[in-house]
Amino acid sequence: MPADFxxxxxxxxxxxxxxxxxxxxxxxxxxxxxxxxxxxxxxxxVVAAIIIAGRHETRLTTILGAIAVAASFSNMxxxxxxxxxxxxxxxxxxKQQ
Amino acid sequence: xxxxxxxQYLDFAYIAxxxxxxxxxxxxxxxTTARMGVLCGEIGAALAVVATLFTPGLHExxxxxxxxxxxxxxxxxxxxxxxxAVPQRxxxxxxxxxxxxxxxxxxxxxxxTAPVTRFEMGEIALEVIIGSLTFTGSLIAAGxxxxxxxxxxxxxxxxxxxxxxxxxxxxxLAVALVVNPGDTLLFPIMVIVALFFGILLVTPIGGADxxxxxxxxxxxxxxxxxxxxxxxxxKVLVVAxxxxxxxxxxxxxxxxxxxxxxxxxxxxxxxxQVQASAAKGKEERVxxxxxxxxxxxxxxAANKVVIVPGYGMAVAQAQHxxxxxxxxxxxxxxxxxxxxxxxxxxxxxxxxxxxxxADIPYDRLVEMDEINGDFPQTDVALIIGAxxxxxxxxxxxxxxxxxxxxxxDVDKAHTVMVIKRSMNPGFAGIDNPLYYLNQTLMLFxxxxxxxxxxxRELAGGH
Numbered sequence: 001m002p003a004d005f006x007x008x009x010x011x012x013x014x015x016x017x018x019x020x021x022x023x024x025x026x027x028x029x030x031x032x033x034x035x036x037x038x039x040x041x042x043x044x045x046v047v048a049a050i051i052i053a054g055r056h057e058t059r060l061t062t063i064l065g066a067i068a069v070a071a072s073f074s075n076m077x078x079x080x081x082x083x084x085x086x087x088x089x090x091x092x093x094x095k096q097q
Numbered sequence: 098x099x100x101x102x103x104x105q106y107l108d109f110a111y112i113a114x115x116x117x118x119x120x121x122x123x124x125x126x127x128x129t130t131a132r133m134g135v136l137c138g139e140i141g142a143a144l145a146v147v148a149t150l151f152t153p154g155l156h157e158x159x160x161x162x163x164x165x166x167x168x169x170x171x172x173x174x175x176x177x178x179x180x181x182a183v184p185q186r187x188x189x190x191x192x193x194x195x196x197x198x199x200x201x202x203x204x205x206x207x208x209x210t211a212p213v214t215r216f217e218m219g220e221i222a223l224e225v226i227i228g229s230l231t232f233t234g235s236l237i238a239a240g241x242x243x244x245x246x247x248x249x250x251x252x253x254x255x256x257x258x259x260x261x262x263x264x265x266x267x268x269x270l271a272v273a274l275v276v277n278p279g280d281t282l283l284f285p286i287m288v289i290v291a292l293f294f295g296i297l298l299v300t301p302i303g304g305a306d307x308x309x310x311x312x313x314x315x316x317x318x319x320x321x322x323x324x325x326x327x328x329x330x331x332k333v334l335v336v337a338x339x340x341x342x343x344x345x346x347x348x349x350x351x352x353x354x355x356x357x358x359x360x361x362x363x364x365x366x367x368x369x370q371v372q373a374s375a376a377k378g379k380e381e382r383v384x385x386x387x388x389x390x391x392x393x394x395x396x397x398a399a400n401k402v403v404i405v406p407g408y409g410m411a412v413a414q415a416q417h418x419x420x421x422x423x424x425x426x427x428x429x430x431x432x433x434x435x436x437x438x439x440x441x442x443x444x445x446x447x448x449x450x451x452x453x454x455a456d457i458p459y460d461r462l463v464e465m466d467e468i469n470g471d472f473p474q475t476d477v478a479l480i481i482g483a484x485x486x487x488x489x490x491x492x493x494x495x496x497x498x499x500x501x502x503x504x505x506d507v508d509k510a511h512t513v514m515v516i517k518r519s520m521n522p523g524f525a526g527i528d529n530p531l532y533y534l535n536q537t538l539m540l541f542x543x544x545x546x547x548x549x550x551x552x553r554e555l556a557g558g559h
Binding site for chain 2: 009016022024028034036050054056069085086
């Protein structure tokens with residue numbers, strides 16, 4: 001088994017635990033913004049897409065990479081935008097007056 | 098030498114991004130700090146993207162910048178949709194995320210630098226299968242939520258056997274590819290079979306189960322990104338994918354618990370088909386109804402009112418009228434709170450967003466477990482567009498298809514008022530004994546108009 005795989009597995013398991021503990025504490029009030037925010041964070045795959053598209057190794061891989069750049073970047077932009085729009089609407093009673 | 102230095106800077110940028118991502122989710126624990134969380138996420142993502150543009154070996158910036166502009170052009174309108182459309186927007190973004198992960202996995206298979214080893218082939222195959230099925234599955238879910246596709250569960254005999262054999266075929270192709278990674282003909286077939294499985298997976302699932310399905314797809318999209326991190330040996334993808342995957346997984350668990358269902362039951366059960374045999378001998382059951390005027394006088398005499406909103410409220414666009422009702426009652430010194438069932442709305446937390454949009458303060462929105470103990474001391478429970486989540490049969494009637502599902506105990510309030518168009522059963526097609534109780538008053542009519550009429554009575558009256 002490649003050494004890279006083992007170190008990635010360590011990172012994956014630790015990040016999974018961190019995620020579980022952090023997300024467990026998110027108020028159920030904010031579960032919709034949570035989903036759109038994690039979606040925007042997940043769009044970080046755009047960095048891998050940029051590398052595939054920019055290396056321009058074959059026509060096929062470049063096109064696949066370019067589609068991936070557009071799809072994930074739209075998630076990143078749209079995800080942060082809608083999360084912030086939703087969170088701006090949450091006001092407490094004291095703030096409203 | 099410079100290339101080496103650049104790679105180090107890149108790694109530092111990615112580590113900073115990962116730290117900011119975790120902080121971003123941590124700030125989401127409270128509504129007061131949540132927007133700070135978005136800012137952290139944005140800085141982290143921007144840092145990682147800008148750093149990546151300096152990666153050594155990139156020379157075709159056209160193929161990067163044009164897709165980035167297209168992505169922003171698609172993403173901005175998707176970030177500006179109406180709050181009732183957030184569930185389908187979210188399903189669509191799961192589809193985009195999965196598409197992106199699948200495309201990169203496929204490209205990685207065809208990149209000719211070094212032949213793919215068997216181990217790498219296994220990783221790529223698994224990643225591409227999950228990405229592909231999540232892509233089509235999420236598109237179907239988005240179509241159902243947008244009501245382009247039928248909301249009812251679509252079922253036929255032997256469905257589960259067909260679906261599972263398609264999945265089996267995709268996995269068998271993956272195994273064949275691991276045995277012989279060079280077989281470039283099998284790879285596209287495997288992708289097509291996995292895409293097909295995603296359609297079969299979500300098509301049978303009914304509208305009532307969408308909160309669970311959307312959470313599960315969230316989880317799959319996250320894990321496919323994490324697997325892509327394994328394929329590319331990119332820790333930032335592994336971490337972001339693990340965070341997204343575990344978030345979706347936790348939400349799925351919460352949704353399943355809120356509906357008293359198991360994962361397998363959601364995926365293979367086709368809820369809503371049951372069509373309750375609970376016709377229960379057609380004994381005369383009396384329903385009492387009331388006018389807006391009567392409802393207004395009962396509400397103004399109350400001390401404690403709990404409003405139970407359901408998706409029907411949002412469909413009727415009644416949330417702004419509900420906000421007016423909240424205002425006028427609060428001015429009269431009535432304590433008004435909102436009881437939120439975890440599956441109210443079409444995705445986790447959706448109802449909170451809809452009420453927050455109508456400017457109802459979030460400290461008035463109370464989760465089911467917190468408010469259930471207060472119903473015996475509640476004068477009026479006003480139900481607007483909710484049905485199954487208030488059905489006492491879930492507690493008492495073992496033959497009911499929703500038996501065991503945690504519900505809001507509205508039947509314990511002194512008076513129950515239900516705004517409803519007619520006596521037709523709800524989404525899941527289950528009769529609700531709540532409507533025949535002595536303390537229940539049915540308010541027949543459109544939610545928006547009826548709430549408006551109550552508000553006029555309250556404001557015009559005393």
